[in-house]
Amino acid sequence: MDLTIEPAALLLTAAAVLALSGAPWLVLKGPVSGQRLAAFCAVSASLLGLFAAAAVLAGSPQTVYQLGWTLPFGHALFSVDQLSGIFLLPLFLVAGTASVYSLSYWSAREHAGARKLTLFLGLFVSAMVVVVLARNGAVFLMAWEVMALSGYFLLTAGQKSSEAQRAGTVYLIATHTGTMALLALFSLLRVANGTFDFPAPHSLSPMAPAATAIFVTALIGFGGKAGLMPLHFWLPGAHANAPSHVSALMSGVMLKMGVYGILRTVMFFSAVPAWLGWLLLVLGAWSAVGGIALAAGQRDVKRLLACSSIENIGIIFVGIGLALVGMRTGSPVLVTCGLGGAFIHIINHGIFKPLLFMGSGAIIHGTGTREIDRMGGLARRMPVTSPLFLVGSLAICGLPPLNGFVGELFLYIGAFTEGITSPLPVVALAAPVLALAGGLAVITFVKLYGIVFLGVPRSDEASSCHEAGPLMTAPMALLALFCIVFGMAPPLLFRLVTPAVGSYGGVSGGVLEHVGSLVPLVPLMAANLAMFALVLAFGAVYLRRLRALPVASGSTWGCGYLKPTPRMQYNGTSFSELAVNLLGMLVSPRRLKPAMAGAALPRDAAFRYAVTETVLDRMLTPLFRVSGMGFSFIRKLQHGQMHIYVLYIFATLFVLMIWTH
């Protein structure tokens, strides 16, 4: 028997299984069996996919598969390389865990739309697998559209709130604007290459007339999907309103499809123009600081996490920008550090962000609210979720000894090395910017963890909350375990991405080894273990001391005030207010309060505090309102009569046919 592994075949099988995983439930009667079957399919497909992705990263042969079709768009080609492998690892990890999580979080008994949701969840994940496997523009776009549309249905299925509907509409408009740019992109590629099939790596010249247009359309189409500022406006609403396991998939995996697209486009060219690297670096830095500043001011658990995704995408793009600048200036160390950092952060963010989104799902499931300021003291009632959420929070702040630190370390080393060696080290400025983003992340996640889980409950919802079931906590525990393992043993992560960095960046083994010695992975592992041992030792001594000495318990010291109430605690808004005010120009906080002067006796008053999303609230919404009024005469065309719509299509085709002849 032939035992050669064909990763592409395994991956296509996994994609097919995932796509069909929700289908049996459409015909099965029972409320439970179909969902369980779907989860079982998803988990087995994920295991298969993880195995295949690992084989790809280990360097198994890359076979190209062709699907027979008669469409005039070239060949339906599928293949998998190490770049795809980097994106497939978190994809399957999150797909498997999210489908198990959904059994308890979005169970058929409680949610009427569960069938639809399960069906589209499978389609969504499967489409993303096909996106990274496709080697033809038309196939890519089809998979991209399936991904975008099933994302829309996942977001709106069974959700009645107007906020969710609005978020869905914004998402749909944003994603289709992006698709429009991508249509232009692949048409331009067809002109440059002669076919819709992807050009061979490094085969196009950056001096070609269409090259600049290709890069710009890729930036708009893929950058918008990734949530790169200023195209991030759809992201907070969409991630906040989707069911939590869907948010986990969207943030952990779908955003990365935009990153993948840009990396793949760059790969077609034999070199990249200098402006692209610098632009990505600047946009990345802007997104990192702007995203986390936006996150710091949020009052909604999931909106906060969504904004922090913008930050992490920014960090990834800082890495890609560093690498592209390094390719341009001929600095293999910078290329390796940038790509290494970006790839590691792609994997890491695909682990800790889903962990946090699932954690937020557990919180929402337990309390029934998303308002940070209504929570408090959940740690006592959610003894399992609380430490898992803490692991995720530490990881996302990039603090040692967890995995988030490793990717950032690569970027810092890249910036510092350039700062030492380059005659004019402008890229070294990335280090203080990353440090600022890191500091803001600590503010944001101390606030999130501290206000939600610690202190005294601020409302009835919080005091009567309950722990999530094992089907929800087990997937989170698995993700947290990965955070800890990769954080404690960082060489593992570097080994995982080394082949991809080598093949994508064209970096030789010698340079990879040199960078491996520059970035302190083994010492970091030793330091992490030493710190862990120290904490254990201190803990043991402290507990012995506590047993030997008298211990009393009382209420929190209120500086002499005897009747403290839960409402007196600092809440999330007050915690981040100082920082948000300092960053006023990035987030422009709005305070709506009644005038205090005037009447002799103050009347009932309300206070509202919100962070402005400048692009959406100040620019796009007014623009759409005006253009909506201007173009209202076109509305007459849309009247809901299906047969007339078919007539439109017929007429368009007829006109096009005459035009081409």
Place this chain on the structure above:
Amino acid sequence: MTDTVIHIALALIFPPLLLGVIGKTKAAFAGRAGAPYLQPYYDLFKLIRKGSVFSETTTWVFRAGPLVTLAAIMAAILLVPFGRHDAPVSFSGDLILFAYLFGLARFFTAIAALDTGSSFEGMGAAREVTFSCLAEPTLFFALITLARMTKSLTLSAVLTQLTPAAWLGAGASMLLLVGALFITLLAENSRIPFDDPNTHLELTMVHEVMVLDHSGPAFGVILYGAALKLFILGAVFVNVALPISTGNALADWGIFIIEMVSLAVAIGVVESVMARLRLLRIPQLLVGATILSAFAMLLVLR
């Protein structure tokens, strides 16, 4: 080997004395006799033998906070060179780990404060994380500048390879750097003009208010950790500000101790002649320090 033993012994035993020296200096300015130099040690020994009071709202986070903080600071001790001697542990890129270890310490101090549910401690935690966030870019600008001056990525090399010649060669840059680092040192250690460690008006405090509810051995751990942090950041500062080396190992240790004591006196003088800044002014000063260190980097580049 001897140097390693001296390094660790010095780092573990010496720091509380700095607090004693600062206290004595301030007392001298105020015309008081002041507490003995060894008072901080007496306080620590007393606290270790005291019982504890825990608030009913607290969880394991409150108990773990001081321990994780101390562990992170102790890990940082091993990375910093004292007195022209390389640190016991030194590897390429350790300066970034060094900066992030303080981030870890800060995270746990802040969540331990929020665990009590006290509005005062929440206030202190919010201020601490915000001010430290503003101090972070300063540190990284300074580290890049120093790394470029010494062409090295290890903290030991960056801090020990500076010579008095650096002052002659890049004096303006060094001056800006020392200014920025001194401001950061005062801010990170909650000294005047950023925070008053002696005040009893909780509304105005930053660091002290975060640890209001800690008691007994845990409070001792916190005070000890704060002393260690002052010592570590102080060592970084004197290595940059006074890069004097005799070539004799023992003499270098002696010089280092004298430098540290003088630093403590200097801090005491600053605390005696200055008042606390208004809270709204603090961010401005911190951003100012960032700009100073950015200028220092710019001057090194040219």
